[in-house]
Amino acid sequence: MGQFLADELTALGAEVEQRPLGKQPGKEHLELPPVVIARYGNDKNKKTILVYGHYDVQPALKEDGWATEPFELTIDEKDRMYGRGSTDDKGPVLGWLNVIDAHRKAGIEFPVNLLCCFEGMEEYGSEGLDDFIKVESKKYFKDTDAVCISDNYWLGTEKPCLTYGLRGCNYYSISISGPAQDLHSGVFGGSAHEPMTDLVNVLSKLVDPQGNILIPGLMDLVAPLTEEEKTLYPDISYTMDNLHESLGAETGIHATKERTLMARWRYPSLSIHGVEGAYSAPGAKTVIPAKVIGKFSIRTVPNMESEDVNKLVFDHIKAEFAKLNSKNTMDVWLQHDGKWWVASPKHWNFSAAGKAVKQVFGVEPDMTREGGSIPVTLTFEEATGKNVLLLPMGSSTDAAHSVNEKLDKRNYIEGTKLLGAYLHYVAEEPTV
Amino acid sequence: MGQFLADELTALGAEVEQRPLGKQPGKEHLELPPVVIARYGNDKNKKTILVYGHYDVQPALKEDGWATEPFELTIDEKDRMYGRGSTDDKGPVLGWLNVIDAHRKAGIEFPVNLLCCFEGMEEYGSEGLDDFIKVESKKYFKDTDAVCISDNYWLGTEKPCLTYGLRGCNYYSISISGPAQDLHSGVFGGSAHEPMTDLVNVLSKLVDPQGNILIPGLMDLVAPLTEEEKTLYPDISYTMDNLHESLGAETGIHATKERTLMARWRYPSLSIHGVEGAYSAPGAKTVIPAKVIGKFSIRTVPNMESEDVNKLVFDHIKAEFAKLNSKNTMDVWLQHDGKWWVASPKHWNFSAAGKAVKQVFGVEPDMTREGGSIPVTLTFEEATGKNVLLLPMGSSTDAAHSVNEKLDKRNYIEGTKLLGAYLHYVAEEPTV
Numbered sequence: 001m002g003q004f005l006a007d008e009l010t011a012l013g014a015e016v017e018q019r020p021l022g023k024q025p026g027k028e029h030l031e032l033p034p035v036v037i038a039r040y041g042n043d044k045n046k047k048t049i050l051v052y053g054h055y056d057v058q059p060a061l062k063e064d065g066w067a068t069e070p071f072e073l074t075i076d077e078k079d080r081m082y083g084r085g086s087t088d089d090k091g092p093v094l095g096w097l098n099v100i101d102a103h104r105k106a107g108i109e110f111p112v113n114l115l116c117c118f119e120g121m122e123e124y125g126s127e128g129l130d131d132f133i134k135v136e137s138k139k140y141f142k143d144t145d146a147v148c149i150s151d152n153y154w155l156g157t158e159k160p161c162l163t164y165g166l167r168g169c170n171y172y173s174i175s176i177s178g179p180a181q182d183l184h185s186g187v188f189g190g191s192a193h194e195p196m197t198d199l200v201n202v203l204s205k206l207v208d209p210q211g212n213i214l215i216p217g218l219m220d221l222v223a224p225l226t227e228e229e230k231t232l233y234p235d236i237s238y239t240m241d242n243l244h245e246s247l248g249a250e251t252g253i254h255a256t257k258e259r260t261l262m263a264r265w266r267y268p269s270l271s272i273h274g275v276e277g278a279y280s281a282p283g284a285k286t287v288i289p290a291k292v293i294g295k296f297s298i299r300t301v302p303n304m305e306s307e308d309v310n311k312l313v314f315d316h317i318k319a320e321f322a323k324l325n326s327k328n329t330m331d332v333w334l335q336h337d338g339k340w341w342v343a344s345p346k347h348w349n350f351s352a353a354g355k356a357v358k359q360v361f362g363v364e365p366d367m368t369r370e371g372g373s374i375p376v377t378l379t380f381e382e383a384t385g386k387n388v389l390l391l392p393m394g395s396s397t398d399a400a401h402s403v404n405e406k407l408d409k410r411n412y413i414e415g416t417k418l419l420g421a422y423l424h425y426v427a428e429e430p431t432v
Numbered sequence: 433m434g435q436f437l438a439d440e441l442t443a444l445g446a447e448v449e450q451r452p453l454g455k456q457p458g459k460e461h462l463e464l465p466p467v468v469i470a471r472y473g474n475d476k477n478k479k480t481i482l483v484y485g486h487y488d489v490q491p492a493l494k495e496d497g498w499a500t501e502p503f504e505l506t507i508d509e510k511d512r513m514y515g516r517g518s519t520d521d522k523g524p525v526l527g528w529l530n531v532i533d534a535h536r537k538a539g540i541e542f543p544v545n546l547l548c549c550f551e552g553m554e555e556y557g558s559e560g561l562d563d564f565i566k567v568e569s570k571k572y573f574k575d576t577d578a579v580c581i582s583d584n585y586w587l588g589t590e591k592p593c594l595t596y597g598l599r600g601c602n603y604y605s606i607s608i609s610g611p612a613q614d615l616h617s618g619v620f621g622g623s624a625h626e627p628m629t630d631l632v633n634v635l636s637k638l639v640d641p642q643g644n645i646l647i648p649g650l651m652d653l654v655a656p657l658t659e660e661e662k663t664l665y666p667d668i669s670y671t672m673d674n675l676h677e678s679l680g681a682e683t684g685i686h687a688t689k690e691r692t693l694m695a696r697w698r699y700p701s702l703s704i705h706g707v708e709g710a711y712s713a714p715g716a717k718t719v720i721p722a723k724v725i726g727k728f729s730i731r732t733v734p735n736m737e738s739e740d741v742n743k744l745v746f747d748h749i750k751a752e753f754a755k756l757n758s759k760n761t762m763d764v765w766l767q768h769d770g771k772w773w774v775a776s777p778k779h780w781n782f783s784a785a786g787k788a789v790k791q792v793f794g795v796e797p798d799m800t801r802e803g804g805s806i807p808v809t810l811t812f813e814e815a816t817g818k819n820v821l822l823l824p825m826g827s828s829t830d831a832a833h834s835v836n837e838k839l840d841k842r843n844y845i846e847g848t849k850l851l852g853a854y855l856h857y858v859a860e861e862p863t864v
Binding site for chain 1: 490491496497556557585599601603610611612613614615616617618619620621622623624625626628629630632633635636639640641642643675678679680681682683684685686692695696699700701702703704705706707708709710711712713714715716717718719720721722727729731756757758759760767768802803804805828831832833834835836
């Protein structure tokens with residue numbers, strides 16, 4: 001994918017480099033995929049906009065329940081383009097390439113200098129990218145006036161939005177091991193401590209079915225809800241029907257759209273993703289797994305600091321495991337983390353994007369935050385010291401990270417126009 | 433495997449048939465593997481012994497942690513024969529074939545008429561076999577004087593045993609589903625009920641880390657421990673070191689060998705095997721699984737009736753799920769069950785086996801029960817009305833059902849002699 005992207009950019013007349021990031025930490029036999037960086041245009045009289053995207057995707061197998069081959073783009077009769085990465089994040093990345101292509105074919109001067117930073121490890125915590133950005137912010141990215149990232153989603157399916165906040169994500173593993181190898185449950189059931197029994201007990205102490213996090217002290221880290229902030233929610237164009245449509249079910253926790261949006265944007269959440277090492281196939285296997293690893297993550301918000309969260313998580317899990325009086329051994333560790341981010345929506349970078357939305361879609365965008373984490377957003381802000389804008393292309397029904405991920409053709413085409421119009425309005429914006 | 437077995441038996445001069453069992457219940461596209469039945473010898477003046485074994489095995493992948501290819505027999509420097517099925521149950525099945533072969537090569541008259549019943553669905557609840565045995569007990573198996581099954585293990589590694597009791601097994605699935613598809617935990621974490629959160633809560637209400645089953649009323653079904661029964665345990669040649677050796681760890685629940693053997697033989701146990709539908713691979717995936725299926729099983733003992741156990745399990749799980757106040761939907765069902773069994777160790781079938789042990793190994797066997805379930809044992813007893821003996825070949829360290837399953841060459845060769853000697857002593861036993 002990195003090579004493909006580099007070839008496409010080169011063909012469009014951009015200066016392109018593939019930068020190696022070294023080995024994957026803890027997996028020294030694996031070379032990290034390269035960062036594809038590019039410059040299109042180098043005119044001192046133009047603003048320079050740095051755009052980011054990623055060419056890697058979440059895992060996908062047809063057996064997971066896909067209606068089509070996940071790695072073959074399939075377009076249905078409603079112009080929905082199905083395929084892993086269609087909306088997260090290959091579609092938006094191609095959007096930027098389409099903008100360059102369109103200007104060349106139409107013979108229109110490109111309004112800004114464009115810097116591209118496309119990585120291949122976003123879905124695994126952007127390993128190696130932070131240091132790269134910090135170093136290049138003084139070098140390859142030094143002319144940057146503002147940053148734009150298209151890697152999130154509209155709140156619903158009709159109205160575009162500009163996003164000025166993101167939750168962070170701390171991803172944890174809990175490992176519990178006992179016997180030297182898997183055991184026959186008939187022979188040893190009742191006479192040996194079972195790691196899976198301990199694990200479900202510990203996992204059940206993390207979050208309740210209503211989404212309340214049970215880790216003592218964690219909620220005390222959350223910035224209180226102000227009266228002013230409260231007033232932002234009623235005007236957002238979002239309904240409980242939007243939630244139910246994207247869930248494909250009416251299993252929402254909260255009664256109102258306001259509380260639902262707050263739960264997604266400004267409160268933390270804890271999700272249990274699965275168990276590694278236990279029996280996970282269909283059918284029946286009478287095994288006592290010898291070692292099981294539970295995976296869960298916490299979505300973080302202002303003002304939760306990762307180190308504080310880790311300490312509360314580790315202390316709580318160690319205390320809960322100790323209560324079990326099990327002879328098995330437990331270990332818990334942070335697999336990766338990314339900090340939350342909140343930006344200023346008053347900046348010209350956002351104004352330009354607002355005008356572009358009006359131009360292309362004829363509506364004022366919603367100003368939103370996101371539940372998902374894009375850690376690199378904060379890295380760009382801190383490294384460049386410039387404003388960062390999130391300008392989504394896909395809609396809430398795109399099913400990123402799950403089966404049958406798709407991007408509507410309308411979002412792809414109008415979204416490409418949006419990215420182009422944004423660059424033109426950026427060029428017109430007063431920079432002070 | 434069925435064809436291979438039929439060819440081998442035919443080559444040894446046995447009359448062999450492969451009997452179809454129809455389609456797999458609930459999976460009508462799958463033909464059940466055939467039962468391989470055979471008769472060797474048809475002399476009205478000889479006893480007729482029916483032997484049972486199975487040619488199917490548990491699932492196995494090298495990636496599970498095997499040191500060698502699970503489906504290639506690999507013998508190490510200590511004459512341990514590694515491979516899936518080596519001890520459960522291909523080794524013992526081949527033992528019976530070796531006995532026939534040895535008599536032919538040595539030119540010694542075979543002491544009994546041998547009837548063989550070798551199935552291919554034992555590890556999935558012997559589907560279809562019960563009806564077959566009930567029907568054939570009046571036909572193909574009608575001459576049976578006693579039954580012998582070699583499909584369990586010695587208590588330790590040195591001393592053979594004769595087994596007169598087994599625990600049963602009820603295998604359950606709990607399915608919890610919410611959204612129509614997997615969700616991105618950043619986008620929906622905190623705003624939707626998560627099936628995995630509900631599942632770990634329900635699973636944590638089944639059994640505590642000390643192995644105590646938490647299902648109300650279940651322990652009331654268990655036959656009380658009598659003073660007479662208590663006196664059987666101290667003499668059994670078994671130590672806590674045997675347990676620790678077979679566990680490969682010191683994670684046993686109970687302090688004494690007596691309590692440990694009781695927990696394995698005469699008390700029920702509940703094991704959680706794993707979760708289907710959640711994220712089970714290495715690494716990190718920030719997914720909210722849409723539908724998860726928890727698998728667990730209960731080892732049953734006298735006087736637990738399957739229907740009573742099912743009712744208590746279903747009522748308890750429904751009650752616990754209701755307490756969660758979740759909008760997700762839950763379903764629980766019995767995947768398969770097999771009843772416990774206890775026989776009379778005073779029967780001539782056991783006396784003959786005891787003499788064979790003395791002859792081959794020079795010791796008196798331990799009279800034991802087993803924690804594992806071999807449902808067909810009870811079926812044979814009820815269908816033929818004859819005594820059933822369990823005569824194990826493998827040892828406690830064979831790791832049936834787990835990685836690096838093996839059979840020691842000593843157990844295979846001496847065990848083959850044992851099966852042969854047993855048939856000779858059977859021929860001498862007074863049948864009243």
